[in-house]
Amino acid sequence: MAGLATSFGSGAMTNSISEIGQAELLLLVGTNTTEAHPVIGYKMRQAARRGAKLIVVDPRRIELAEEADYWLRIQPGTDIPFLNGLMHIIISEGLYNKTFVEERTENFEALKETVEKYTPGYVSELTGISTPELYAVAHLYASTDKAMTFYTLGITEHVCGTNNVMSIANLAMLTGHLGRPGTGVNPIRGQNNVQGACDMGALPNVFTGYQKVIEPAAREKFEQAWGVSLSGDVGLMIPDMFERANSGEVKAMYILGENPVLTDPNSNHIRSGLDRLEFLVVQELFLTETAAYADVILPAASFAETNGTFTSTERRVQRVRKAIEPLAGKSNWQVIAELCTKMGLVVNYGSAEEIFTEMSALTPSYGGISYARINKQGIQWPCPTAEHPGTPYLHASSFTRGKGLFQAVEHIPPAELPDQEYPFLLSTGRILYHYNVTTPYSTAINSMWSEENAEISPEDATRLGLYNGETVKVTSRRGEVTTKVKVTDRVFPGMIWMSFHYEDTPTNALTSAALDPVTKTGEYKVCAVKIEKIQ
């Protein structure tokens, strides 16, 4: 989000899912769409079979690699050299969109200077992608009129995640693949309401709609609306919260529907932080690993017991409707509202709709959205007025920030790479059958997929004497877990891939503590481990 906010002024998917049907080329970088976002994956596969060109850039032989015109097996953590390499070819051969660059962007010279040294030879060495493929993909992407780029956490979960995103933005701006249907830079949001949680200001630096807490005018607006005085100091991001919990500066936490012990990198650090808190409230569906540390657990209502809205990856605000009564008798919003009132900020919401109405009045991009308008079909923000139809694609005639900003970015290697002691590269992600937290509690799903199957290459399996279904111990500098293995050429020799879904194999005990300096996102995609067979 920070990357696109810098380049374009707005940190969201620029275009819409349905435009996949119009695109002539799909460039997928670090997104295993058929597993993590299956319905979008179906549309990509349909597009490829209809004749759209498909370029898949992924270290793993993911399903869509089988459908692709080009599958580039990139070395993990070398996305910037790859993208800079494409731009090097596009600029040196004069294939870039000169009108777009001139009229719609700034800082082109800096980009040009930076990518100059990313020659195809140099890039091929770093990325493992052959030079003919680099040329072919550069030519194809630059010469196609409607090209959509998609990425997910394969781009952002790196120490250079923000730079990776800006590099993708650079490539799209350079070729003018923005501001029209069937183009754009499209991060697909992993969780159902990532976009909404960001839009709602569940972030330490902004109120709703990205209104900055450091801006006095924004503070004043919310102070007036809420009848309180507000802090202008930017708050802590999650890793800093746990840093300060460990150091004793953060004393109390309220955790709503998150299980950082299982899902955050370097989980031992999270556990010790939670342990040191004087008071912890967890509002959850289940007694999770995190809830076990709580002083008070509040039973949460599931989506089926909740009225409200989610905002999807394409900025579409859609209704969530209560089908059954909350098991524990209260909606989540009722509980937080009661706590507000009990502690002196009196709120009297009679329904979720009243909360939405208050929020949309304070949030320009949601200003024209109401429950009545989205009863049948969601609306894509920005939607500033009650007459506005919503916005399927952004940056049509100008970027949110005015001109698109090229950011000259250099290669930053992963913080931890394999060495003699920890010779394997571990990368992590999601599998089709599970979601981050709730699916292990689905009886149906869990009866089929209840344990980790780490992917290991046939070459390594042979060397280590491993067969499908055998158990190994995987150890990193931070922790160890045991897991079964699945021998497959989806991964390359020297690489092991694991999901993070299972309590019995808590993969994030292994993952790196390294963070992107801007977003403080963990480098889940690369760390070094060793593997030992358990007899």
Add this chain to the structure above:
Amino acid sequence: MELVKLKINGKDIEAPAGSTILQAAENSGISVPRLCYYPDLSPMGQCRLCVVEVEGNALLPASCVTPISAGMVVHTESPAVIEARRIILELLLADHPQDCMTCDKMGDCRLAEYAYQYGVRDSRFVGERHNYAVDESNPFIIRDLNKCIQCGACVRACEEITGRDNLSYMYRGYNRKVTTADDVSFVNSDCVFCGQCVAVCPTGALTEKQIHGKARTWELKKVRTTCPFCGTGCNFDLCVYEGQVVGVKSSSDSVVNGRALCVKGRFGWDFINNDQRLTTPLIKRDGNFVPASWDEAINLIAERLSEIKNKYGSDSFAALSSARCTNEENYLMQKFTRGVMGTNNVDHCART
């Protein structure tokens, strides 16, 4: 767009060139019975139930695959058409189990609906019947090929929506069946359990296992909502019976996903019924969680958070909101953190 003039059931209509007779009829409000045709799948002309009479044509063409032409005169319910449909239905019923009273598709079965509409009580065709073993190899889909009418909708849904290509026809003649490669059970096939095949099946051949025996289709209350399993924003209906969610049904009028869902959205919702769900507030006393009332829990939180805020300052508090919760919940969480606790220490795990 070029428009073509034709006459259907005596009514003059215009339809875009290239339309099929079925599309032209439906656009002007004339419904045509069909078992294998779906607007979101390629037309196949398999079930023949949509046959119509076209003047000057000795055969009864299938309207779902026959393009219109200028001056065409079509009858969708002429005596010849009705007789043909009855025979088609009788042929289908000749090898179809008559256990409708216990079939989970009852109330939503298009074969039953048309048999009723055309007054087909039983079949004059008597012969051998299939006796396939029912595939219950997995927790999601029950496959009873005895009820399959070979309309091919599942084959097309698997190929054209999901792109998994897991289903196809096998064998010939009477032995022809729709099945997986090598005719193995779903669990041993390449199936990813997206359930698109179930969503399009017009009979009880493919049904949702989770809903079996729980409720009749007409007893279900359907509540349209948004899937909680990723950022795509698929819509579906939660099916509720006696205060419990018993299933999920997708619908072609969902703007983002149409009929398509994945295994999580269609079948993973049952976490909400898991008996490990927390149903009462819990307060930790001497290291153990003890059930408490809402008032006790909220009072304790208010008291302790006030103490900590007064003693250590606002910034000693931090809140984790959730990318899985609603906008309204996230809005309130940041309002509570900022407005009550006086700090901007609020974040959620998916900031990138």
